[in-house]
Structures are given as C-alpha cells and as structure tokens.
Amino acid sequence: MECVKTRAIVARRANYAESNCMLTLFAEGMGTVSACVYGVNSKKSRMKTASQPLCFAEFVLIKSKGDIYRAESAEIIETFYPISEDLTKLALANYFLDVTGDAFSAEDASPLILLLNTLYALSYKDVDINLAKAVFELKMMQYSGYEPNLETCIKCGKDDGISAFSVLGGAVCDSCKTPAMLPLSKDVSEAMKYILNSDTKRLFSFKIADSAVKSFAGICENYILSKSDKRYKSLEYYKKLI
Ligand SMILES: [Zn+2]
Numbered sequence: 001m002e003c004v005k006t007r008a009i010v011a012r013r014a015n016y017a018e019s020n021c022m023l024t025l026f027a028e029g030m031g032t033v034s035a036c037v038y039g040v041n042s043k044k045s046r047m048k049t050a051s052q053p054l055c056f057a058e059f060v061l062i063k064s065k066g067d068i069y070r071a072e073s074a075e076i077i078e079t080f081y082p083i084s085e086d087l088t089k090l091a092l093a094n095y096f097l098d099v100t101g102d103a104f105s106a107e108d109a110s111p112l113i114l115l116l117n118t119l120y121a122l123s124y125k126d127v128d129i130n131l132a133k134a135v136f137e138l139k140m141m142q143y144s145g146y147e148p149n150l151e152t153c154i155k156c157g158k159d160d161g162i163s164a165f166s167v168l169g170g171a172v173c174d175s176c177k178t179p180a181m182l183p184l185s186k187d188v189s190e191a192m193k194y195i196l197n198s199d200t201k202r203l204f205s206f207k208i209a210d211s212a213v214k215s216f217a218g219i220c221e222n223y224i225l226s227k228s229d230k231r232y233k234s235l236e237y238y239k240k241l242i
Contacts, residue, residue, distance in 0.1 A: 002063035006030055007077065009056045009115065011097045021051055023071060025059065026097075026115070031106035035061055035069040050074035054083060054093060056116060078116075082123040088241045089122050092129060095234040096136055102228060103144045110143045114200050121204045129242075131213050134220035135203050138195050141220075146227045147196060150189055162189065165219050167226035182219050187212040192219070 008027035015021045019041040025033050037047045050057045051071070056078045061069035083089045096115055103111040118136045121127045141147065149170035152159045156176050164177035165184040172181055191208045198206075208216060225232075 003072075004030070004061050004063075004069075005058060006061060007056070007058050008033075009112070010051065010053050011101060013051060013053050023051060024101075026100060026104050026112050027059070027061075028109050028112065029106060031104060032101060033061070033069055034067065035059065035071040036064065037071045047071060047074060049079065050076055052079065052084075053097075054080045054119065056080070078120070080119045080123045083119065088129065088238070091234065091238040091241050092133060093119060093122065095133075095232055095238050098232050098234050099137070099140055099224070099228075103140055108143070110200075111140060114139050114143065114203075117200045117203060125204060127204050128213060130217045131208065132204065134213075134217040135195055137220040137224040138192060139200070139203060141224055141227060142196055144227070146223075148192070148223065150193055150196075165223075167223050182222060183215065184219065185212060185215060188216045188219065191216055 006027040006029060008025040008030075010023050011026050011032070012024040013021050019039050021037050021040050023035045023037060025035055027033050037051050039045055040047050040051050049055060050059070055076060057074040057076045059074045060072045062072050064070045080093070083093050096118060100111050100115045114136065118132055121132055122129070146169070148165075152171065153162060153173035153176055154166060154168060154170045155172055158173050161174040162171045163174050163184060164172040164181040166172045166181050171184060171189065187209055191206065191212070194206050195203060
C-alpha cells in the first residue's frame with residue numbers, strides 16, 4: 001500500500017453513506033487530490049476536525065482505488081476557525097478556494113501558500129475584507145502568468161500620463177484610453193506594484209487610502225474575471241452578502 005504524508009488544506013467535503021465523507025484536498029507536492037474518510041461521524045473518530053473545510057493539516061494518505069486516497073490520520077496545523085464564525089468571510093474563503101483550485105498544481109505550491117497567507121490575514125489580522133480579496137486576486141493572476149504591466153502604456157509604450165487600466169494586461173495612457181477602461185490612480189498603481197513585488201509573507205503589510213480601496217478592488221476583480229473567463233458562483237454569493 002502506497003502511503004504518503006502531505007500538508008494539505010481541505011477545499012471541499014461531501015458526505016456519503018452514513019458516516020463517510022470525501023475530501024478534496026489541495027496537497028503540497030501532489031496537487032488536488034480526493035481522499036475519503038471512513039466513520040468520520042463516529043464519536044471515536046480522530047479525523048473529525050481535520051475533515052472540516054479550511055482545515056490545514058499534515059495528512060497521512062493511503063492509496064486506495066485509482067486516484068482516490070484514504071485519509072488515515074491527520075495532525076492539525078491551523079483550522080482558520082475565526083473564518084467559520086463569520087458568514088461573509090466564509091463566503092469569501094470559498095471563492096478563494098475556487099480560484100486556488102484553478103491555479104494550483106503538484107509542481108507549484110505558490111497558489112497554496114498565497115491561499116494560506118490570505119486565510120491567516122482574514123482570521124487574525126485587522127485587514128479590510130475587500131482589500132484582502134484584491135491582494136489575493138492580483139497575486140494569483142501573477143502566479144497564473146498574467147502579471148499586468150504597470151510601468152508603461154500597453155498600447156503605445158509611453159511611461160507618462162498613465163491614467164487607466166485595461167483588462168488586456170495593464171496600464172494605459174491618457175491618449176490611448178477608452179471609456180470602457182477603469183481609472184488607474186497613482187495610489188492604486190503603487191499598491192499594485194507593491195503586491196507584485198512582495199513575497200506572500202509581506203503582502204498585507206501595506207497601507208492604501210480608504211478612498212482608493214474601492215477602485216483597487218474593482219480593477220483586481222475585473223482583471224481576474226476577464227482572464228479566467230468564467231463565472232464563480234462563490235463570488236456571486238459573497239457579493240450578495242456585502
Ligand atoms: Zn498610450
């Protein structure tokens with residue numbers, strides 16, 4: 001029997017039969033894997049907490065049928081418990097899980113590390129929820145190969161008079177902008193550059209004027225939705241709550 005030890009976060013959980021569940025895990029070095037847990041509802045189960053969505057733990061997985069594993073045991077690292085107490089944060093975390101699932105692979109753990117750092121900030125730091133969302137979206141776009149160009153106009157190459165953002169990939173100058181583009185202020189542009197140049201640990205230690213958060217968040221959301229070309233039901237649900 002193939003047995004592996006891996007650090008993973010529970011992205012989804014589906015109950016089946018009386019007391020079993022199937023977990024979707026984002027696992028370091030493995031990518032997205034399915035793992036079943038038997039007898040999870042029994043009083044004796046040691047997998048109860050570790051089988052909850054958002055739980056990050058070191059799992060011992062045993063290869064079962066095909067690509068499916070059986071989760072044998074788990075040592076909990078972090079439950080992000082404060083998120084489960086707040087409906088809005090929980091909805092946002094579900095959107096983060098969907099986005100991470102699209103970007104995460106066995107070869108590259110960066111999306112998972114970004115997810116964990118963002119969930120940590122949502123749980124324990126006093127960050128604006130919309131700002132956390134924007135930071136996560138922009139950094140994930142960078143990891144997915146869509147880093148926007150903010151230094152020069154993406155249409156004509158000039159580096160002065162930058163005043164708009166195009167979802168095609170970056171900054172646009174006064175002469176080239178169209179009414180469909182979002183305005184890009186200096187504050188927002190500087191914040192975006194900070195995110196793109198920071199490692200994940202320092203992502204949330206920056207300041208931006210409250211008045212600029214809305215514009216920053218609008219750009220990041222429009223950008224990720226245009227590049228991923230899909231609807232996230234989890235995002236739509238989150239937006240109903242705020
Ligand atoms: Zn231009």
